[in-house]
Amino acid sequence: MRDMTAAPALFATLPHNLVLTAVRNALEEDLGLSGDITTDATVATDARSDALLAARKPGIVSGLALAEAAFRELDPTCVFTILIEDGSAVSAGDTIARISGTSRAILSAERVALNFMGRMCGIATLARRYVDAVEGTGAQIVDTRKTTPGLRAFEKYAVRCGGGHNHRFGLFDAILIKDNHIVAAGGIEAAIKAAKATAGHMTKIEVEVDTLDQLEVVMRENVDCVLLDNMGPAELRKAVAIVGGRCLTEASGGVNLDTVREIAQTGVNMISVGALTHSAPVLDLGLDFVAGG
Structure with missing residues (x-):
């Protein structure tokens, strides 16, 4: 990994x-x-x-x-x-x-x-504050594309100044297959296969899943990262176990300073927080x- x-x-x-x-x-x-x-x-x-x-x-x-x-x-x-x-x-x-x-x-x-x-x-x-909240868990705090138009580079730089990490900078530097892509492509497997046929060998592929059943399908397709969307701590722990270190895991949705440590303790690699840039x-x-x- x-x-x-x-x-x-x-x-x-x-x-x-x-x-x-x-x-x-x-x-x-x-x-x-x-x-x-x-x-x-x-x-x-x-x-x-x-x-x-x-x-x-x-x-x-x-x-x-x-x-x-x-x-x-x-x-x-x-x-x-x-x-x-x-x-x-x-x-x-x-x-x-x-x-x-x-x-x-x-x-x-x-x-x-x-x-x-x-x-x-x-x-x-x-x-x-978010980085301090997850200290010792091994999870990284990452930002999102929910930035002020025209100021993304500066806002993402500011996240790094605070000890956080950057997710993709735009639509151009990584493939992130989300729910609407899956619908438009005709299913998870179809979307992943199409992405792999197009992506260069240096381009990472991440897939968003809402359920453990979707995760099982994704894990048969050998992707670089899974985005576990709006899952509670118990479900996140199960998801991390299913992945078993075969790719990176990212938790997203429902994250705030009151919940972030419990999310981090599930074993996910990254926690994406839109609030870093849209609500600071x-x-x-x-x-x-x-x-x-």
Whole structure:
């Protein structure tokens, strides 16, 4: 069975081109046709300032590359000094980064930087809570495709900052045969055979099952992973026994912080949690100018 802990991340770090594109789009949305009319009216063009980006609540850091890009896009001379790295825990009041540059640029980029980081830190923080909840069980916490359109790479990177793992990044990098595929293909066996006839030798095949009877059928077809959908702990234990280590097992559905450890203790390899990206609360961050800076 493949060791999932050794699987490389698609984005161990965030590619600069993706970061820059997202930041430029966000700044364009915020600045609009006229720019930051408040800052332009009140702050001298040659004014320079220092500011501190800090956590107002405890959590896990993620998204520093986007924050830095936002400030540097408006002021290429800006110095962005990271004090606490992505993936690190912070307490309320901890300073994450120091920004030095033109006052106008810092003010105009502030909200974009905080929006990206607040979202990503929130995801990383929630991911860490799930990872901590299953510690010692051997199960991995993985994300899903339930991400904000256009922000998937960043949100999945944030999951990794929190200690979680990534499921497929899109429809393009793995085959996942779900219930509607099975209906459309004319049955589980037909869907799997068609997938195997099409997939390259490097493409993994996972099949979703709702019942143990479906699982028995799938196990005759030699797939890479089975997704055990909306099964309770007792049924999950039976499913793990049926699989017997012949492929990876993934539990999905009905997962929350109250249930995740019991699910992990059934012996499944992975637990997918859509809430990591679709329901993570934003982490409260703040940016304050340093007096006299």
